[in-house]
Amino acid sequence: MDLKALYQEILNEHNLNPNNRGETADANFVLRGVNPSCGDDITLNLKVDDNGIITGGTFAGSGCAISQASVDMMLDNVVGKSKEEALRLASLFMDMIKGKAEGDALEDLDEAASLQNISTMPARVKCAVLGWHTMEEMLRNGKTEAKGTAEHCSTEGM
Numbered sequence: 001m002d003l004k005a006l007y008q009e010i011l012n013e014h015n016l017n018p019n020n021r022g023e024t025a026d027a028n029f030v031l032r033g034v035n036p037s038c039g040d041d042i043t044l045n046l047k048v049d050d051n052g053i054i055t056g057g058t059f060a061g062s063g064c065a066i067s068q069a070s071v072d073m074m075l076d077n078v079v080g081k082s083k084e085e086a087l088r089l090a091s092l093f094m095d096m097i098k099g100k101a102e103g104d105a106l107e108d109l110d111e112a113a114s115l116q117n118i119s120t121m122p123a124r125v126k127c128a129v130l131g132w133h134t135m136e137e138m139l140r141n142g143k144t145e146a147k148g149t150a151e152h153c154s155t156e157g158m
């Protein structure tokens, strides 16, 4: 199997059998991310403990295969890590999508590195970064830290 076929298989698997779709009842970060250009619309739920560790996370919503698989891969990767590490991975993912990071540098992205060829498909970039961008916004701004208050936010024009 060549690399491209392997990447396609990883994407299909996350799209068809997502590990992290559902609700996180005690989430303290909840943020919606929308990509109007494709119709992707997700809500990301994260539980971050007092030490800044992401102890749980899920997503809900709908959208194209790339957007859904990407957020699922992201959650596989960031749950169990610190907020700082999750933000570092988000920057790394953005760099990869912009074509500024490749090869061994992408190791920490784990399966999310399988989306690296999106960097050559400009129309799909917003789909791939939607989950990561939404997470970045919620962790960096902390606007949604109050329990139970979901802030609706569009990522249009990012």
Ligand SMILES: [Zn+2]
Residues within 6 Å of the ligand: 035, 038, 039, 040, 063, 064, 065, 066, 067, 126, 127
């Ligand atoms: Zn999409």
